[in-house]
Amino acid sequence: MDDIFQEVLALRRRYGLSWAGAEALHFKLADMLTDKDALICQEEDAETMLLKDYDVGNLIDGPEDMNVPLMAFRYFLRRFLMCARCCSVCHRLQTGSTYQATRAFVCKSPSCSTRFYREGVGRCLEYAICTQPTSVDTLVSLAYTASFYEKLSPLPVGLDLRTGPRNTLVDALPEKQVSYMTYDEVPATETSVQICEATLNLLKQIPPIATLKALIDASRLAPETASSRLRVQDLGLPVPEAAWVLMRWVVFSSPMRIEEMRTPMERVRSIGPQWRQFRLTCASQQAEDGFTEAIRDARTRSTNSKVYPSAYGFHGSPVFNWYSILHHGLWLKDIANGRKFGDGVYFSKMWRIAEGFAKTAARAAQWPNRAFDIDQCLALAEVVNERSAFVYDFSTHRWPRKKKPTDVAKHVFVVDKTDWIIWCVCSRKCGIVNAHVLSSRFLMVKGAVADPERGLDDCTAAYGAMGCSGTSHFVKQDPKHVLTADGGAAVLIPEFH
Template sequence: MSLGLGPSIDYEIVNQPNVVDLLVSFCYASLYTRASSTDGGIREFPTGLGLQVPKIRKPDSRTPESNLYVDSQKHRYVTKKHAVVLVDPLEVDFDWDNSTAKIVSNPNEVDLEEGQWIVVSTTVLNKSPNPFPPEQTILHHARVVSNISNSLHLNVVSRHTIPTFSEWFNVDVSTVREWVGKKSIPGYIVTYDDDLDDLRDEYQKAFSMMIILASLPSVAKMRTYLMSNQLQQLALAKWNKMSRASVNLLRWIISSNRSYIVQVSEEQTDARRREKIYGVDGWLQFRFAQGSPEKEGLFRQALEPIKKRQKTLLAWHGSGLDNWHSIIRQGLDFSRTLHGRAHGNGIYFSRTFDYSVGYSNYQGTVNTAQIWPHSSLRIQAAISLNELVNSPKDFVSAEPYFVVQECHWTQCKYLFVKSMGESKPGPDKNITTVTPKVVNTDGVPEFVQDPDWVTTGTHGSMLFVPKYAFPSAGDGRDDAVGSRKNELGESEIISSDEDEEDVKFLYPQKALRQAIQTYETDFRPGTLDLSTLPQLAPPSYATEISQKALGQEIRKLQKIQSTTSPHLLGWYINFEEIRNMFQWIVELHSFEQTLPLALDMKKAGLTSIVLEIRFLRGFPMSPPFVRVIRPRFLPFIQGGGGHVTAGGALCMELLTNSGWSPANSMESVLLQVRMAISSVDPQPARLEGTTYTQRDYSIGEAVEAYRRAAANHGWELPADLLDASLNA
């Protein structure tokens, strides 16, 4: 499964909880650095999402008092008593056990209404034998149930300490609760209605986001809730244990991820076990790849002139936890200098695991203040195993480290994570951090490294790397070509002086079979008869902003399509035939041949799935409407899947207001739609019949099915949905 490339965040939490934990943990670490320093950490903030944050600021000498307020004319009152700056606070007496609060003072006349989200800030004196820290502030996130004569009844959904920037100040909430006793305690209430975009300082934005993430329940608890009653199709957006802000921020973290990440299983019976790399004991493994077909195409082009047996090299890259949130979105680059550039400008790699891991700031200990409080993984460090073009002579430096200036000459393939595990094991524990001692690689073909540039694992151990994970290194030979039997029946490695052409000569049938499997597709661009499809006139609501946004998307996709092999891309748009930029016809093709959908298509004589994308009045602020035109799919209730509704619309949270972000590119939308249709969970997509007769889905039935799906999941529909059904 690809995070950010799936049908919904709920689906991804259920199916890949550790990957979601990983993404949230990386984000939290990046926010920690940005909030506590002048540089580093998160590079891009969620903008244009209307993300509401509490009126709580970090005490910081860099922040002038005028910047504490979103509206300086309205807000004039703050208090700095609780280790934070509270804007427009109401003074209250708070009953921890009964979740009630009595308003004592309301100098700014803040109105609190039923259903409103608030935060109660309480500071408690340390009554333990250890007097450090002398006091601790707890934030209670709550929804107002009722407000009768300034007496509030609250539904408290989360409690946590204030995000600190020193691990010495971390105290468990249950410990603080014991200090309180049975009495009411003084506190302050602030509302949850500042827009993140309006905060003037980036470190204050980062601090506000840390507070929201600290209020999240663990991924395991989210998963337990979602699976508690699958017949009701529960959704996080409906759960009373999460604020709308926390759901929206979690959605942004997942949907803005542009990489393919999936955990490599430790289970002996799991198919993904064959992807496991041996020689890195004690580290969790994740398959990792950037999701850009354009970069993949450039990487493959760079491999074409390489005539060596091993077209690629392996190398490690270590980086601090606070950098990985950006790396998995933007890839490795050298725009920031963190450790100097003694060997030139470029991305630094090492063939020694122990050396690279030093740059992850892992020395056996970690500053726990940067760990997401509810993480099950509790990540200490992360390091990636990367594939490089095997041309060290063209690197900026090859010794003692690889320094690569061409970013597209590198691809992250694996992510290794050092996990502390849960601090307190509980019933919702869902991770395994123990690497099996027994190494069984029977039947798994090995990626053979270039003997001149061998990369090693922990403590200098030899790596066993499965060839499945590195298809780019393919040299025209199948798995059996890497070795031959000598007269004694022992394996004999082909010497490095046998080049690619020699192997093709020695093993022509195997080379041909590999080439056909890798490079050919039965799809032929430009053969679709567009006259049989809906043709809409440009809409009257076309604005300059939307036309500019669509023009940029079209130019970007044209470039990607022109530089990427069709079978690698998996989608096709006939740009020359676009007469209305608000309506696109897209063909999805070259599906994995073992998918039931691909088998059905072959029987029906079809080489593509035809989609229509209609851009609504509010684009790019509202999502496009995406539907299948042909062929018809087997409905879900009859055993179909692939997230295609009975009317042909796509059942994806991404394509509703609940999951859409203006930051989404159409490249990512096409990737996500293709991934959703290819998904076999909970059941694979199937065609309605394998004897194809042209019976297209209508726009009316697609819109109606889209409405039903959104209602069932609790997703918010675009206000301009009516535009999709006009001029059908």
């Protein structure tokens, strides 16, 4: 009784086992602990390192005793301090990074993804619609365009979304008329195409964000719904459940949160007022770790990197690529515009050059219920400033004497190490800028209002005077490699504190 009763009883009640089953599980766990499984040791060591960041003394790992309230408080304090490092569904501690998330996230488990997006565990879609309608509109539009060109990545699998014959939505047909097929069951050769087609069908049925915002605001003022948590499914709209689940995935599956910058003090300077600008936060923890480590290593090898550890550059890409870029960053697996200066990611110090590679999207490829058009996308990226290690840079490249270099050759540089890149997104009818300083990034979008009656005040960027005076601090750029906008004006990137 003194040795194993409490543990066996806890296992029996927790997992619904018989006494024999509970005892077998208890002894199996005991065998694992006897040999100190490598995974257990790894997790213990990782948590020990993380706890050094918190000045809690012996409050968490003090002497063991049978003081149950004290032990419960220690466990509660441990979970509270580390809640930003835990999956919001299964609550498992993610120890692979030194960075903490600034909003709820899920681990890679498919079951956690299903609960997070389908059952509404975690972030509130309704809150995002009311507080950041422009951001929601932009993400849905980018996902729609990517699906139209069959470039959607990642695909919305693991959400228990189902399609019927010819990708007819199962929610729109009587159950007897539908042959159900989950995304994970579609033959591998047809998976991507079918999912993209079904995604288009679902996104078309989502009403304009302005309409959703107005209905949510009105419902919250109504006495009968003011005290309850309102869901978009409860608005009484003829929209299938699968469309709401997909919308939630589109808005929240990206590791970055986009927030519109509305005042001139917050905006990147010298970028035209026709460009909407969004700040990106909460980038991938792994990307942050890799970038910080690369900066640290570059400072030990380069004198210039000690003073100017980061370089900045614009990158242009077709609109249909940007939903994927928000998820993954830039990949080197696809070659879209050749490799004249070598294999890698191409950047330009001149806005005009990068803009030439930002291909427009057809009107038919844009979300029908959008508040504004998204015609082009650019990105402003931060790169580790060790130019001798770049695949190509004019300042380190031996150019033939008899051959006159072009503007492209002078202002383009190529980086093949993706962990050296962190994003600031700009969009010219959608552009993206990412500034690593203090974990701030930017997304800039240029596009006319698609329908004045559908637009939102929140969807109208604050096109104030760009040359305003103030106390803004700007990122320090290498004076030999300053970014320039149209007309040759220097681009100034605000530094957030």
